[in-house]
Amino acid sequence: MTVLSQTVPRRPRVSPTVLLGLGLATIIVLASLLAPMLAPFDPLRMAAGPRLAAPSLAHLFGTDEFGRDLFSRVLAGGRLSLGIGISAVVSGLLVGGVVGLAAAFGGRLTEAVLLRVIDVLYSFPDTLIALALVAFLGPGIENATLAIAISLVPFYARVTYGLAAAERSKPYIEAARLAGIRSGRLVRVHVMPNIGQSLVVMATLGFSSAILSAAGLSFLGLGVQPPSPEWGAILASGRNYITKAPWILIFPGLAICLTVLSFNLIGDSLRDLADPRRKARS
Template sequence: MTADIAPLLVAAAPERENGERPWQLALHRLWRRKAAVVGFSVVVFFIALAALAPLVSPYDPVATNFLLVRKPPSLLHWFGTDEIGRDVLARMIWGTRASLLAGLVSVSLAMMTGVPLGLVSGYVGSLLDAVVMRLIDAMLAIPFLILAIALAAFLGPSLTNAMIAIGVSQMPIFVRLTRAQVLSVKQEDYVEAARAVGNPHYRILLRHILPNIVPPLLVQATLASAAAIIAEASLSFLGLGQQPPDPSWGSMLNTAKNFLSQAPWMAIWPGLAIFALVLSLNLFGDGLRDALDPRRS
């Protein structure tokens, strides 16, 4: 019996082509997608900018100078100044931290809650699965951004509460995706073989099922990060995210809306930054999806 099942367990091991591991093949496929490489490069640039903000910021982002109110871009202030004389470039650089932090923390929170719930729901099935999915369907019936705004308003205005609200709002997506993948993978022969030789359920979940559903979760995490950045900017624009005087691209747009005719640069730069970062994450996510799925190559 064991001899018959052993080949099935071996089938769970990743296949290799030309002696390369699957992750090496995925990297090669990803490298051939120029749009994904460009997107990844832009994301790395923003990450470096956020990490090196104290070193590369030309001015204190909260320092005011009422002699330099709404000055256009110049050699001293490359991106101009805002309504109270603060350097726009400095606030842009420091605001990168809020956007990236929101993307990282909220998506991590959504995955830490959604993936285990989806794993258990899809694997156990029965009444537990029915109850969980009805709750998830109810949450998904509410538009993502509306749910995030409602939760942020309930929790109170702050960047931390905004990240929690975004994470909770994105959690149902990961539950549904994980459950769907588990329902597919748990019917595979190597999972049935692992169950037949007496492996405990937690070992089957962690060793045989979870590793085989990681690729779609990684792709979803990348795309969810882009959505989280837009959500954080929206909440900050509404006054529910990063609070003044700390800089945030969304709060900068909120201030700039009152000076669009007199100082358009106040809105142009944060708007372009949000556009560039979100587009880059989506390009990288699309390329990652193709690289991790050989059928799309």
């Protein structure tokens, strides 16, 4: 007698890594969005407690060199760091996606020129490009966001071109061209729906790089300027007190680490799900 359970297909199990990533990301995003309500003190208020006070019930993360509550500053810093990361990734993906699609469907001359430009820019590390742009534009939140977005353009342009070029060689594209469909409509109606999922996955992975770049620029004094409570800026202000008050570096550093880890876990899991050659795991 055939067992009924053997005839019913098993539902795919949700990976524990994606659950962990989603859980961490949800907590971090909600805590950042609700920072004005969750923060017990004004993040810019000096002398909210004793200078360099250790973590306690009154100040969960301790205080910094000016007596500012570190827990409140880390919460407020999440809004800045996440805002910079999202703005930079969305802008870089839009510009890079347009460039990549133009290279794939703009003709041989356009493809050759754009690919050479992309290759030259892609040969430089994105952090180096962001540093050079901020040094030229000047420090500040807007300039740091713009610099990080521009530094991500070559990566997203190369990824988009690779995906679009793979779609370009498929029979349905040739059939659409024979039917008289123009390149603009062809990209919008046929190509983008097929590569959009992969671009979302790459954007999730690129968000972690944007967070690290924003923190790095602020740590070097080229990003968010004091007294704004950005995670990298908090690390920079606490490096002189690493032996006397290590909590000034521990908690914002832990926030950066958990944020990057959560989005990397989500991106890796989405990439595995989007891969048709993915094998089932126990």
